[in-house]
Amino acid sequence: MKLLVHAIARRPCAEPPAGLRGSTLEWIAAGELGIWATPLPEGTAELDRDDALDHHRIVEALADREACLPVRFATRVPDATRAAVLIVGREAELSSALVRVAGRREIAVTLVWPEAAVIPGRGHRVQGGGPGTAYLAARQHEHAADDARRKTAEDLARRLETDLAVEQADVWHVMCPSDRIALSSSILARAGEDESLKARAIEIVSGYEGVRAVVSGPWPPYSFVGAR
Amino acid sequence: MSSTLRDVLPEKIDVDPDRVAEGLAQLVLSLVELLRQLLERQAIRRMEGGDLSDEEVERMGVALMRLEEKVGELAGQFGLTREQLNIGLKPLGKLW
Numbered sequence: 001m002k003l004l005v006h007a008i009a010r011r012p013c014a015e016p017p018a019g020l021r022g023s024t025l026e027w028i029a030a031g032e033l034g035i036w037a038t039p040l041p042e043g044t045a046e047l048d049r050d051d052a053l054d055h056h057r058i059v060e061a062l063a064d065r066e067a068c069l070p071v072r073f074a075t076r077v078p079d080a081t082r083a084a085v086l087i088v089g090r091e092a093e094l095s096s097a098l099v100r101v102a103g104r105r106e107i108a109v110t111l112v113w114p115e116a117a118v119i120p121g122r123g124h125r126v127q128g129g130g131p132g133t134a135y136l137a138a139r140q141h142e143h144a145a146d147d148a149r150r151k152t153a154e155d156l157a158r159r160l161e162t163d164l165a166v167e168q169a170d171v172w173h174v175m176c177p178s179d180r181i182a183l184s185s186s187i188l189a190r191a192g193e194d195e196s197l198k199a200r201a202i203e204i205v206s207g208y209e210g211v212r213a214v215v216s217g218p219w220p221p222y223s224f225v226g227a228r
Numbered sequence: 229m230s231s232t233l234r235d236v237l238p239e240k241i242d243v244d245p246d247r248v249a250e251g252l253a254q255l256v257l258s259l260v261e262l263l264r265q266l267l268e269r270q271a272i273r274r275m276e277g278g279d280l281s282d283e284e285v286e287r288m289g290v291a292l293m294r295l296e297e298k299v300g301e302l303a304g305q306f307g308l309t310r311e312q313l314n315i316g317l318k319p320l321g322k323l324w
Contacts, residue, residue: 129282132289139292140272178311 003028003037003083004047005075006058007068008225010034010098017061020054030084031091033098036062037083040076047074056220063220067102069094070222097225103191105218107198111156111183111211113149150175153182156208160185163204164197172223182211186223194218253306258313261299268292 004020012027012034019025019038028035036058052073059070077083087094129137153175160183161171170188177184189197198217205213271288274280280288303313 130286130290132286132291132293133282134289135293136268136272136275136285136289139268140275143269143272 001042002040002044002076002078003080004040004055005071005077005083005086006036006038006055007062007070008033008035008087008094008098009062009066009068010095011066012036013062013065016065017058019058020051025058028080028083030087033087033091033094035071035083035086036068037077059220059222063105067098068220069097069101069225070220071225101188101221101224104188104221105194106186106188106221106223107194107201107215107217108219109160109183109185109187109201109205110181110214110216111153111185111205111208112180112214113182113211146176149182152210156183156211157185159208160205164201166197170224188221188224189218250306250308253302254308254312257299257303257306257308261310261313264292264295264299267295 003026006019006025010033012029016025016027016036020040021038023038026037026039028037038058055073059068062068063070071086075086077086157173157175161168164171164187166187172186172188174184176182187197187201194217198215202213202215205215271280271285271292275285275288299313300310303310
């Protein structure tokens with residue numbers, strides 16, 4: 001029997017939601033904190049997309065009841081003792097993260113490159129020289145294009161922070177996480193202000209040129225679970 | 229485990245005992261790919277600086293190209309994609 005870990009919290013809530021695939025959620029106390037997990041019987045099929053969505057449902061329901069730190073989907077441990085290891089030695093860090101995210105949700109802003117701008121350097125071919133020279137020249141072109149894209153993403157990140165007037169500690173950026181995406185940002189909203197922050201973000205990023213913006217949320221504070 | 233060590237361990241290595249070989253392969257191949265990319269950047273810098281003859285550029289390019297193919301081939305044997313070799317190192321972010 002393995003345990004699929006969902007979230008870390010300070011205390012169990014009175015009426016926890018159902019666990020993965022409708023099973024009962026288990027609370028594993030570990031010192032001053034504890035872990036919510038679903039026991040996975042031997043022979044449980046591989047986790048799939050539906051399970052990922054179910055994990056999200058569980059985390060969201062737990063976050064509605066009590067401040068919690070979501071754990072990355074598919075984190076499995078062999079037993080309760082090993083689950084506690086996730087916490088041991090990190091109590092202070094996790095407790096402070098719990099205080100920080102209590103009652104708060106995050107808004108996700110994703111800026112996508114327009115189709116034509118996707119990897120402008122890819123596929124570049126040079127004339128002359130052998131295959132090795134052509135390879136290096138093509139990579140040189142790609143690196144230059146990647147560097148330019150990263151610089152644009154960094155400028156967009158700074159602009160987003162300024163335009164939204166949010167504290168730096170409440171923003172988490174990932175620059176160019178994939179070929180299609182320029183910037184993936186998570187913004188931690190102040191308690192009760194998630195919807196207004198989302199509306200403001202939609203309005204602001206819709207004016208950004210050269211990228212297409214997708215704003216989603218509010219979500220449980222997935223991006224702010226660790227100490228920064 | 230010290231907090232320093234834990235802070236730099238990759239976020240996405242699969243520590244499931246049943247899949248430890250894949251997890252280890254992912255870690256090792258990720259580091260090899262990172263080194264390959266660093267070598268590639270260095271070679272391009274030297275090429276741009278005019279430090280290399282045409283012959284040296286060709287030789288280095290072929291070597292890096294073959295190394296890239298080999299890493300891809302080995303990753304494929306463990307069911308890993310190139311994207312999966314870009315593991316997350318907590319304080320540093322993605323490898324590339």
